[in-house]
Amino acid sequence: MIALQDLHKSFGDKQVLAGVNLQVGQGESLCVIGQSGTGKSVLLKCILGLVQPDRGRITWNGRPLDRAAFMAGFGMLFQGAALFDSMSVWQNVAFRLRQRMSDAKARAIALDKLARVGLGAETADLMPAELSGGMAKRVGLARAIADDPSVIFFDEPTTGLDPIRARAINALIRDIVTQTGATAITITHDMDSVRAIGDRVALLQGGRIVHDGPVAGMSDAPELADFLGVGVAK
Template sequence: MLSVRGLSKAFGAKRVLDGVDLDLASGESLVVIGGSGTGKSVLLRCILGLETPDAGQILWQGAALAGQRAAFMDGFGMLFQNAALFDSLPVWRNVAFRLLDRMPRPRAHEIAIEKLARVGLGPEVADLYPAELSGGMRKRVGLARAIAADPRVIFFDEPTTGLDPIRAATINDLIRGIVDETGATAITITHDMSSVRAIADRVALLDQGRVRWQGGVAQMDQAQDDYLRDFIAGRARPMARGPVSAGM
């Protein structure tokens, strides 16, 4: 479904991505992990077209994404880190934001109610404003918006940031359930290992701008990469490390 080949991106003298290679199969849930500043968000922004890579290419269904950007953008959904809801719009219009240009208002409202129900929110929430919602409810509204147009590809940016463990587990379960039900292809970036285990089919670890390790989530705990082991366990490491290994 999606391939990244030799992707590089620098900001001034700082090279954030340094030859990233990734493949994402149709219907697969890939979770990208790594410490702060390892390029996770920049990778996502390059795929979405918000940043222009310095080198490399992104392929969608085997062809250059740059040549089919409009079709790609029409078929993707996004859950932003802080939900990124429009404060001036009621919940249902946030959810139906992309739908209102495609269909009559009553149908868009109907779909918004359906998607809110899918994430565990009743119709009474539809006319509230984001400021009236808890953090967990805002995340669920953001998730409802991400799936409102039945996207083929969904991006999740730190989906559990700022949530307590119970609400985070709820969001993780919702994401996994939605991916399974819809067959959507998913990319999640996170540092939350609970999310990794709940959401991922496959995991990629970014370090020093490259993919240091990738493999199935079931293989993660048996991996021999020391940095991956420390990341999983949350162990502190010296700031300076040796060269990135080839990975799996």
């Protein structure tokens, strides 16, 4: 569904992406891992059009990326949820919907999506400041799926959460991706998230993808030893 071919990006003298090649299929859940500062977020921003790559190609369904059509069909769970402080929970969830339908209809859809992430109607009129970290993540997830996107991006979905809430969010993301059939790309360094969410895992290192394989086979990949916390015989 999405393919990156020989993607390069530098900022001044610092080369961040040095020829990234990566594909993700329809309905597949791909996790991109890497140490801090290796360019995971830059890679995501290139796909979203927030950063223009220096060279390389991004295709969608085998064709050059139609930015307007792509942006209309994606959802995003931001790191830290990134809710609008001045809007209520339902207004955050329905942010995109309210641009093309009545508030009454948008609110009804928002309540449905909130229910899908385990939040009752009583949370709809709360403000973001009244939410716990786990609740804010759930609201962010509800917003990501509000418009039934074909592609969902997750940027460090469990950052700042304790292990119990992190496991709950991981399970929720896996269920939603499975139920909706959406293509998912997750940027993370949390291997528990990779195991829970991903079908495939790709390691970004030195500006390139140095490992790309099924999550089920991670333990056999020497490139992932540091992330898995295991020693690999040499």
